[in-house]
Amino acid sequence: xxxxxxxxxxxxxxxxxxxxxxxxxxxxxxxxxxxxxxxxxxxxxxxxxxxxxxxxxxxxxxxxxxxxxxxxxxxxxxxxxxxxxxxxxxxxxxxxxxxxxxxxxxxxxxxxxxxxxxxxxxxxxxxxxxxxxxxxxxxxxxxxxxxx
Ligand code: HEM
Numbered sequence: 001x002x003x004x005x006x007x008x009x010x011x012x013x014x015x016x017x018x019x020x021x022x023x024x025x026x027x028x029x030x031x032x033x034x035x036x037x038x039x040x041x042x043x044x045x046x047x048x049x050x051x052x053x054x055x056x057x058x059x060x061x062x063x064x065x066x067x068x069x070x071x072x073x074x075x076x077x078x079x080x081x082x083x084x085x086x087x088x089x090x091x092x093x094x095x096x097x098x099x100x101x102x103x104x105x106x107x108x109x110x111x112x113x114x115x116x117x118x119x120x121x122x123x124x125x126x127x128x129x130x131x132x133x134x135x136x137x138x139x140x141x142x143x144x145x146x147x148x
Contacts, residue, residue: 033085033088034085034134035082037127038081038127038130038134039125040087041087044087046123047121047124048074048078050119051077051117054116055113055116060112061109061113061116064103076093085134095144100145100147105145105147106148110142
């Protein structure tokens with residue numbers, strides 16, 4: 001193998017190492033926060049506003065939200081999702097259990113709520129992998145919300 005060829009090989013190896021380590025650190029940064037993968041504050045807020053509208057228009061769930069202060073609900077829901085997905089916010093509301101106890105939420109209502117939230121995330125153009133990660137987290141809260 002002549003010197004030029006050796007030199008070229010060395011350059012290729014170094015370039016290869018650099019590009020793979022750049023890819024790794026970029027991936028780590030993006031994966032640091034699901035909140036950012038969802039699109040951050042503006043996008044999450046769009047999804048939540050859409051969700052609250054859907055809840056008010058829903059024939060089965062709207063009744064539960066008749067007397068709720070929408071501004072507070074939107075704010076608290078934003079803070080909650082931000083905290084849940086590592087966005088650096090602090091949710092100051094009550095626990096999921098405390099909020100939902102007494103509302104007699106059934107499994108079917110929970111599933112309906114989650115399907116509506118999928119449509120709301122689509123309204124906000126949230127990428128599917130990020131949607132799925134958030135849905136996974138919401139599914140983990142099922143037992144704290146359901147009573148029936
Ligand atoms: C994983 C699913 C859910 C999450 C993460 C969630 C989260 C929240 C949050 C953050 C609030 C605002 C609490 C506050 O004001 O501090 C809230 C309120 C509320 N949620 Fe949920 N919720 C979920 C499922 C449901 C379901 C399935 C229903 C009913 C079908 C429901 C009905 C309500 C109602 C009626 C309120 C307003 C309570 C009030 O202000 O008196 N939630 N929820």
